[in-house]
Ligand code: GCO
């Protein structure tokens with residue numbers, strides 16, 4: 186089965202998405218997500234100018250060989266742009282292979298290890314009271330796991346807090362918006378949020394929190410300690426992970442479970458974190474970590490060390506990534522949880538999909554392939570709009586992590 190054509194589709198139904206569509210001489214087509222928030226056009230060019238011309242005429246069934254060809258063959262390995270482009274090709278090829286077999290993708294991976302995929306939703310509010318009410322809304326919608334983020338007194342903007350509660354979208358503006366950050370204020374406030382939530386909702390609902398890379402390792406250790414009594418499902422990105430060893434300090438001081446990795450794009454970003462059991466969940470995802478082929482490799486490696494997969498699933502990852510991730514999740518023995526930030530109705534109409542939510546779980550559906558398609562006519566009605574993630578500065582103007 187030869188690849189006859191591959192096209193890169195850019196659309197903005199509320200936010201930007203990049204999709205690669207591969208066509209074959211059998212008439213089968215497959216799609217892969219190629220969205221890299223705020224750097225979308227870099228991946229578009231990488232695919233259009235450097236990958237697509239090398240794909241034409243290749244055997245679409247040789248997924249592993251094409252993966253190696255794009256990874257080893259470009260000489261410049263890894264990096265978010267490369268690995269997002271590789272992921273798009275890989276996801277589209279798995280979609281095609283599963284369609285050729287007339288099977289949902291999870292069957293090709295080894296079949297289901299569970300009936301449904303546990304997901305977590307996002308509750309947020311300007312203050313503790315508002316966040317607490319939002320958690321109640323998610324409980325009513327059937328969620329079994331909820332991430333809680335709150336505004337911090339004295340800070341005008343905080344990661345994870347938005348005016349549109351259901352569809353959190355931090356990317357906007359033709360240049361990045363500038364926010365002010367203060368970690369000590371944050372560290373004092375967050376335990377109060379979880380104290381309120383546990384008093385109101387008890388301990389049966391899973392609660393999660395994202396520190397979004399802001400604390401230093403020492404601050405991260407102290408945050409983990411101060412949250413221990415609230416028994417979080419996980420504390421995410423509690424400190425940046427470029428230096429994997431930094432997590433040893435955090436780990437030595439707290440039993441709060443740690444999750445990290447939405448910015449990882451290869452196994453080399455987390456090999457020490459996994460091998461030294463410095464984390465509990467790896468957050469790498471299909472679109473930014475080299476597709477199904479490479480994410481499966483990371484997850485298999487993690488399974489040797491009792492580290493589980495908890496894939497990134499924010500709105501900037503398209504429904505195509507979500508669909509593919511769910512097939513991996515339902516098969517993967519060491520699956521932990523899947524993030525599920527809902528897409529807007531506009532986005533969902535451009536990407537019709539077989540996956541569905543019920544009672545706190547997602548199911549990938551049983552359509553052949555990964556079960557997500559793109560309506561190209563509708564997609565063409567939403568032209569690309571530049572949008573950037575915000576940045577953070579400390580009160581004295583120093584650049585900080587957003
Ligand atoms: C999450 C993430 C996102 C990221 C976003 C960046 O846990 O879902 O932290 O909200 O900020 O995906 O593009």
Ligand code: MG
Nearest residue numbers: 395421422447
């Ligand atoms: Mg996060």
